[in-house]
Amino acid sequence: MEHPPSFDDGRPPFDHHLGGELVGKHVLVGVTYLDANGKPSRLEQFHGTVVSADARDGFQLALRGERTGESKWLPPDTRAFQRARPGEYRLKSTGEVVEDPDYTAAWSVSPPKNP
Secondary structure, eight states: OOOOSSOSSSOOOOOHHHHHHHTTOEEEEEEEEEOTTSOEEEEEEEEEEEEEEETTTEEEEEEOGGGTTOEEEEOSOGGGEEEOOSSEEEOTTTOOEEESOSEEEEEEEOOOOOO
């Protein structure tokens, strides 16, 4: 199903052209988890190949490196993806070196707010 670039239900915009371009690309991902005060409490880093991109379901990654064989889903927000500069990237959590990924993506995750 084709969705418009912006939704009226609060979902972020989804760039279908970029979404299609990301399939098959190597992406380095950083997820910062924030505590209730908005301060970073944990960082997760991983990298993989985008195997599917969907405006509703998001991006499925087949992980590479130390996490080969695992799969991860990313939110359907194309704004998080940036072309990566050529070079080596070292994952802080494992020390693993990722060479020349195609894209980087970063998210911050906040805990749910109390009503």
